[in-house]
Amino acid sequence: MEYLMFSFVFACWMKFGNSVLSIHTPHAPAPIPxxxxxxxxxxxxxxxxxxxxxxxxxxxxxxxxxxxxxxxxxxxxxxxxxxxxxxxxxxxxxxxxxxxxxxxxxxxxxxxxxxxxxxxxxxxxxxxxxxxxxxxxxxxxxxxxxxxxxxxxxxxxxxxxxxxxxxxxxxxxxxxxxxxxxxxxxxxxxxxxxxxxxxxxxxxxxxxxxxxxxQIFQNLNGAVDEMLLKFGTDRVRVRNTVYDSLPVIVHGNGNTKMYLNYLANYVPNAWNYEHGCSHCDDNAVDLSQLKEYPSVMVGVFIEQPTPFLPEFFQRLSALDYPKDKLRFFVHNNEVYHEKHIQRFWEENRNLFNSFKVVGPEENLSQGEARNMGMDVCRKDTTCDYYFSIDSDVMLTNRQTLKLLIEQNRKIIGPLVTRHGKLWSNFWGALSLDGYYARSEDYVDIVQRKRMGVWNIPYMAHVYLVKGSALRNDLKERNIFVLEKLDPDMALCRNAREVTSHREKDSPSPESFHMLKPPKGVFMYITNRHDFGRLISTANYNISHYNNDLWQIFENPLDWREKYIHQNYTQIFTENYLEEPCPDVFWFPVFSEKACDELVEEMEHYGSWSGGKHEDSRIAGGYETVPTDDIHMKQISFDKEWLHFIREFISPVTLKVFSGYYTKGYAVMNFVVKYTPGRQAFLKPHHDTSTFTINIALNNKDRDFQGGGCRFNRYNCSIESPRKGWSFMHPGRLTHLHEGLPTTNGTRYIAVSFIDP
CATH class of the missing domain: 3.90.550 (Spore Coat Polysaccharide Biosynthesis Protein SpsA; Chain A)
Incomplete structure (x- = not known):
């Protein structure tokens, strides 16, 4: 029977060809246009x-x-x-x-x-x-x-x-x-x-x-763990890893709207590895084409003792933006900083349109103060933008304000990070309880391996808000106060979920229930440029006279910019140092600010030793060649000073004393005071060190006359020390030296006997 059936089919195929097969194989339907x-x-x-x-x-x-x-x-x-x-x-x-x-x-x-x-x-x-x-x-x-x-x-x-x-x-x-x-x-x-x-x-x-x-619809609620971004050459897809599907429509239903915002930073063509950011310049504003620059209200918030505040204000005033278009609202919660604000105002009072300060005597909470600052712009229809900045933000890019305005977003902040750390002013994701969670792309954004404009759920410290958004989308005037959240978290939640709770103008009793859907104002962070950094306010002790001197550990970059000589790096790039005497090297190390503040700190302490031989501060209690000085340890600056030696003196040592590797250790670190009436000179002596540094802390001929150092063996004298410059010379055997008489005024030097 099977043989007969096969023969019949074969005969039909021979006679009618493929027409027999077409009877049993239906055509695929034509694609829908x-x-x-x-x-x-x-x-x-x-x-x-x-x-x-x-x-x-x-x-x-x-x-x-x-x-x-x-x-x-x-x-x-x-x-x-x-x-x-x-x-x-x-x-x-x-x-x-x-x-x-x-x-x-x-x-x-x-x-x-x-x-x-x-x-x-x-x-x-x-x-x-x-x-x-x-x-x-x-x-x-x-x-x-x-x-x-x-x-x-x-x-x-x-x-x-x-x-x-x-x-x-x-x-x-x-x-x-x-x-x-x-x-x-x-x-x-x-x-x-x-x-x-x-x-x-x-x-x-x-x-x-x-x-x-x-296959077509991907609802994210309950399915976030199934999602994976699939990067292609031209565009990015979302892949469902459970069903191995590429959904065509992605829906952020339920509480997944923030996750959709994350996906939409890439899908379908917002960013990919091949072309980077595709929409960063969409709807951008060209400021050069405007008749006049927009008016900006700058809200400055000093909520805790903050290091380098004068430098913060200097950077703010140095922004490349017409000063007559800037108005300032400053909330200062610290009495300690009143002197810094006053000094800034006195130096810039003629530059800005207005300058309003709300001080600690008002006893405002952070939320209340931030509401007040934002409301100043909200009420003023001529206020085009509100630029909020905390005192721990160091803007190193003078174009920051222009660059943010040009992006033309309702809320946008510049990426700022803490130097050498992953700490920044934004979160890429939120945990289920509404606090920090690290998004997959957070590190790449912070390190600027992926550059663009990113929709994010949380930002703080510094951001720009359109005035029109304040008057339309963010009308709520208590926007920084919400439940137990800190002010920035309250702002961000209110922006994400802002809702008008009733149609107040409608006489209908039904209007009480007419809730509008959340507008979901998007917040963006941009890392397309290097804008600046966040400084640490932790452990900032304001019990000293010049407190920033102690920030060498917490904020090393800002400390360096303030206190290290601007030509210091040229020592290594351009051999910017001198050798006025054999094996005596002269190089710039301290800025004028460092010199002035160190002198002020010592004079504020005031307990100068008087140049006596009996000295309980040192081992044995007797100083053979005493100076009128104050030790770094007396002002609790010894750890910071030793760190300074290791960071900024040791590299020079390696350069000038080739083959010698210093331990960067010193027991004797002090500031010497020379005056004709107390101690004017120092007799010839050797130092108890492998090498010594001697940094001039003030100016010859302006602050004092005379002074200098003579190296007896070489009959070589340096009589015109430069402020902020350091001598470096061997301490034992070869370099017997003496301090030349100070004939008028007061001379200050900082000395360390290194590797005793």
Whole structure:
């Protein structure tokens, strides 16, 4: 029998050829033209999320029609409770005109929290492969009625429950579904669709199914751990690792909106490894084309003792921006800093438009002070921008303000980091309890391996806010106070979730329940330029006279910029040092500020030794060649001084005494005071050191006459010491030396006997 059957088939094939096979092999249906796809979405306001949605849609050339724009939202607070019926009502009205278009495919999606990751052709192909008339998005969590869970068809593998944020289907079928709506605008849209879907008769009649394996729709709620970014040459996709799918639509439903913001920093073409940032200059402002620069209110907040505050103000006044366009609001919570603010005001009082200071006597909390500063700009319609900056921000880029304005974002901050650390002024993600979590790209952004403009959930310390955003999106005047959060966290949560709680102008009692959906004002950080750094305020002791001298450990970069001579590095790059006597080297090391502050510190301490032989400060209690001095240890500066020696003297030692590696250790570190009336000179002697440094702390001929050092063996004298310059010479055997008489005034030098 088998042989006869085979013979028959073979004979048919020989006679009729491939026509026999065509009878049993159906043709694949023709692809649906992308012109047949219409995207419908509901949006009553052009929020940041809506604009992002449209940007992704335009990238793929979707045909999008927006329903309800400008209409009052009466659909409830869908982010926190049931609601959204207004979307179905608007869709129902629209579908009346489309119901007869048999070949039209309608894709209806949310817009505030959704982006496209692929194009129309891909969506249509995947929809066609389902062989259904209507396809709903699916998720693993059921909302809003858990009692309906058992009514869903069981699923062997995939998401089981319906999500109404994405629906695709033929127009007549979509019309049949939404035409059943006869509820209120604030009733729940997802519950409506769910009840239709779980009805077996309707599910079969309308030929509906769910996108169980996220081929088209990816709802992020409950699925964040399934997501992975897939970088391509031209664009970036989101990959679902559980189903190995590349969803075309990504929906940040539930509490995943911040995660969607993270994904949208890359998807579909915002940033990739090949081209970097694609949208950084979208809608950028060219300041050179404006008739005049925007007006900026600068809010300065000094909330704790802060090192290098004079330098902070200097950098602020050095910003390359028209000074007549800057107004200042300063909140100072520290009495210690009143002198610094007063000095800055006296030096710049004629530069700025206005300068308002709210001091510690007002006893304002941080939140109250920040509310007050922001409100000054909010109330003034001529205030184009509000620039908030904390005193621990050192802006090293003079173009910072211009660069931020040109980015044209509602809220944007420059990336600033703590020197040598991963600590910065933004968080890339939040934990479930709303605090810090490290995003996958945080380190790369901080280290500027990925440069761009990044949508983030939290920022602090320094940021620019549009005045129009304050008057429209951020009207709440208590925006820095929220529950138990610190002010910056309160600001960021209010910006992310800002909601108008009632339509106050409406006389209808129903208006009390008319909650608008959160606007979700996006906050950005830019690392496209090097803007500056954060300094540490921890362990800042203000009990000294010049407290910044002690910051060599906490803020080494700022300490160096303030206290090390501007030509110090030229010692190594240009051999910028001299040898006035054999093996006596002369080089710049201290700035004038370092010299002045060290002298002030010693004079403030005041207990000069008097140049006596008996000295309880040293081992044995007797000094053979005494000087009128104060030891670094007496002012608790010995650890800082030894660190200075290791950081800035040891490298010079290696250069001039080739082959000798110093331990950078010294027991005797002190400042000497020479005056004609107390001690004018020092007799010839050797130092108890391998080598000695001697740094001039003031100016010859201006502060004193005479002075200098004579090396007896070589009959060589240096009589014109330069302020901030150091001698370095061997201490024992070869370099017997003496201090030449100071004939007038007061001479100060800092001395260390290194490697005793």
């Amino acid at each position: 992308k012109e047949n796809l219409l995207v419908l979405t509901v949006a009553t306001e052009e929020t940041d999320g809506f604009l992002r949605f449209m940007q992704s849609a335009n990238y793929f050339n979707y045909t999008v029609k927006v329903l309800g724009m400008g209409e009052a939202w009466k659909g409830g607070d869908v982010g926190h409770s049931i609601g959204g019926g207004q979307k179905i009502r608007l869709l129902k009205e629209e579908m009346k005109a489309l119901a007869e278009q048999q070949d039209l495919i309608v894709l209806t999606v949310d817009s505030y929290d959704l982006i496209f990751a692929g194009g129309p052709e891909e969506i249509l192909r995947k929809f066609q492969q389902t062989n259904h008339k209507v396809l709903f998005a699916a998720e693993g969590l059921i909302w809003p009625d858990k009692q309906l869970a058992d009514m869903y068809p069981s699923v062997r593998r995939g998401k089981r429950y319906l999500n109404s944020g994405g629906i695709i289907g033929y127009a007549p079928y979509i019309h049949k579904i939404v035409s059943q709506w006869n509820l209120h605008d604030n009733d729940d849209d997802q519950l409506f669709y769910t009840k239709i879907y779980v009805d077996p008769l309707q599910r079969e009649t309308l030929n509906m199914t769910l996108d169980h394996k996220c």
